Amino acid sequence: MMWEVEASFAGYLSPEARDAMAQRLAERASAETVRFGNSVEGRALVACRLPAAKPGAPKVLCAANIHGVEFVGTCVALGFFEALAAGVFARLRERTEIWVVPSLNPDGYARTFERAGVGGLAELRTNANGIDLNRNFPLPCGARPSRLPWAGSDRPGAATYRGPDPLSEPETRALDALFARERFHAVLSLHSTMGTLIPARVLSRADFDGYRGLCREFAKAQRSFRYWPLHSRRFDVFAGELEDHAHHAHGAWASCVEVFPLTHSVRQHLRAPSLFWRFNPRRPEDYVANDVPGVAAFFSAALDRARPVERGATA
Numbered sequence: 001m002m003w004e005v006e007a008s009f010a011g012y013l014s015p016e017a018r019d020a021m022a023q024r025l026a027e028r029a030s031a032e033t034v035r036f037g038n039s040v041e042g043r044a045l046v047a048c049r050l051p052a053a054k055p056g057a058p059k060v061l062c063a064a065n066i067h068g069v070e071f072v073g074t075c076v077a078l079g080f081f082e083a084l085a086a087g088v089f090a091r092l093r094e095r096t097e098i099w100v101v102p103s104l105n106p107d108g109y110a111r112t113f114e115r116a117g118v119g120g121l122a123e124l125r126t127n128a129n130g131i132d133l134n135r136n137f138p139l140p141c142g143a144r145p146s147r148l149p150w151a152g153s154d155r156p157g158a159a160t161y162r163g164p165d166p167l168s169e170p171e172t173r174a175l176d177a178l179f180a181r182e183r184f185h186a187v188l189s190l191h192s193t194m195g196t197l198i199p200a201r202v203l204s205r206a207d208f209d210g211y212r213g214l215c216r217e218f219a220k221a222q223r224s225f226r227y228w229p230l231h232s233r234r235f236d237v238f239a240g241e242l243e244d245h246a247h248h249a250h251g252a253w254a255s256c257v258e259v260f261p262l263t264h265s266v267r268q269h270l271r272a273p274s275l276f277w278r279f280n281p282r283r284p285e286d287y288v289a290n291d292v293p294g295v296a297a298f299f300s301a302a303l304d305r306a307r308p309v310e311r312g313a314t315a
Contacts, residue, residue, distance in 0.1 A: 011283070012071045012113075012284065013071075013074070014113055015043075015106065015113060018074060018078070018102055018103065018109075019102075021078060022046065022048055022081070022100075025078070025081050025085045029048075029050055029081070029084060029085035031051075031085075032049045033046055033047070033048055034046065034047045034048075036174050036175075037170060037171065037173070037175070037177070037178075038170055038174070039105070039106050039107045039128065039170060040107055040127055040128035040171070041107045043110065044106070045103075045104070045171060045174050045175075046101070046102070046103075047099050047100065047101045047178070048099070048100045050081075050084060050097065050098040050099075050100075052093070052096055052097040053093070053094045053095075057097050058095075058097070059096060059097040059099060059182050059183065059185060060096050060097075060099065060184055060185055060187070060188075060299045060302070060303075061099045061100075061101065061182075061186070061187045061188070062077050062080055062081075062100050062101070062190070062299075063100075063101040063104050063188070063190070064076065064077040064102055064191075065077075065104055065105055065108070065190070066104040066105050066189060067105065067108065067125045067126075067132070067134060067191060068105045068107070068108015068111060068124050068126065068127075069108070069112050069117065069124035069125055069280075070191050070192040070193070070259075071276075071279075071284075072260050073190030073191055073192055073257075074102045074190075075285075075287070076190050076257075076259055076292060076295070077101070077190055078100075079285075079288035080100065080292045080295050080296070083296075088296075091300070092299060095300075096299065104189075105126075105127055105171060108125065108126060111124065111128075112124045112276065116274070116276070117274045117275060117276020117277065118274045118275070119275060121159040121275060122157060122158060122159040122161075124276070126161065127171055129169060130156060131161055131163040131168070131169055132152065132162060133169060133171050133172055133242075134189075134191075134240070134241050134242055135151075135153075135160050135161070135162035135239055135240040136162055136166060136167065136168060136172045137166060137167065137172060137242060137244065137245035138167065138245060139166070139238045139239075140244055140245070140247075140248030141238065141248065143237070143238040145162070145240075146237040146238070146239060148239075151237050152239050152240055166240065175242070176245070176249075179246060179249070179250040179252070183251070184246070184250070184252045185252060185302060185307065186252055186253040186254065186298065186299050186302035186303070187243065187246040187253070188254070188256075188257055188295055188298060188299075189242045189243055189254070189256050189257065191256055191259065192258060192259050192260045192279045193258065193260045193261070193262055193265050193279045193280075194230070194258035194261065194262050195225075195227050195259075195261020195263065195264065196227050196228060196229065196230045197215045197218060197219075197227050197228065197229045197230065197256070198229070198256040199211035199214070199229060199231050199243065199254070199256075200243040200244045200246065200247035200248070200254045200255065201231070201236040201237070201238055202233070202247065202310050203233060205233075206310075207308045207309050207310045208231070211229065211231060211253070212229065213301065214253060214255070214305075215227075215228070215229040215255070215298075217297045217298060217300070218294040218295070218297055218301075219294065220297065221293040221294045221296065222290050222291060223289055223290045223293060224286075224289075224290045227257065227291075227294070241256065242254070242256070243255050243256050247308055248310070248311055249311075252307070252308070255298070257291070257294075257295070259287050260279070260280065260287055264281065265278055265279070265281075268281060
């Protein structure tokens with residue numbers, strides 16, 4: 001993979017090298033780079049857009065790094081883009097317009113890189129305002145914030161602080177505007193570190209079964225080890241996450257992909273030397289090889305389905 005040659009930070013790209021790699025891949029693939037917004041600190045939010053063979057084709061989005069410390073998701077997103085640029089998944093590229101966003105939280109990525117991955121979760125996970133961007137989206141279906149610890153906090157300084165209001169952050173507002181403008185048919189958000197798929201929470205049986213099928217296709221395509229879905233119509237809650245917002249507000253098949261299973265993380269370091277190495281593998285290329293086919297399979301299967309049945313008003 002290209003980052004093995006130009007990487008720093010023990011196998012991971014600097015922010016500058018990440019952006020340069022995305023630009024080179026865009027040029028190789030005859031793709032367009034689109035600046036769709038800015039971060040709190042003024043860094044560009046950049047997507048690479050690969051047009052479909054036919055005008056009017058549905059669109060899909062592969063995005064990563066909404067949590068600053070989770071670099072391995074960026075590696076998988078760039079690996080997917082590199083495979084497309086090399087002519088792999090040609091049928092998928094014929095059927096759909098593909099968008100790739102290597103970093104949804106460039107301030108968090110830069111802060112993590114500058115600190116060599118040393119710091120607390122609240123420092124490295126959030127944006128420059130200390131807000132968990134994956135808890136900053138509106139809650140659908142009239143839901144109220146949950147008190148479960150992982151579902152978001154109202155306390156500034158918490159690792160899952162949801163912010164003063166939904167879409168209070170320039171990063172989430174820019175992504176919401178991109179969703180509204182492009183009307184993606186399917187969206188994947190690449191995270192770390194559970195080794196599972198977490199689809200949008202849905203209440204209808206039809207959409208629940210739809211996600212079960214999409215996750216099955218993702219897992220079947222993985223090369224060495226598989227991720228299985230973590231979802232429930234009864235016990236899940238709405239937490240202001242990207243995939244729920246993409247599904248309910250914008251009608252896309254959407255899922256979180258937790259790259260790098262927790263068991264692999266513990267096996268790598270029973271006691272990790274820094275937070276970074278709890279969330280990221282020493283050999284990201286192994287997870288790129290394993291997970292990129294799953295990304296392509298999810299999108300291909302989603303294109304065979306109509307848009308989701310269930311749409312929820314956001315509040």
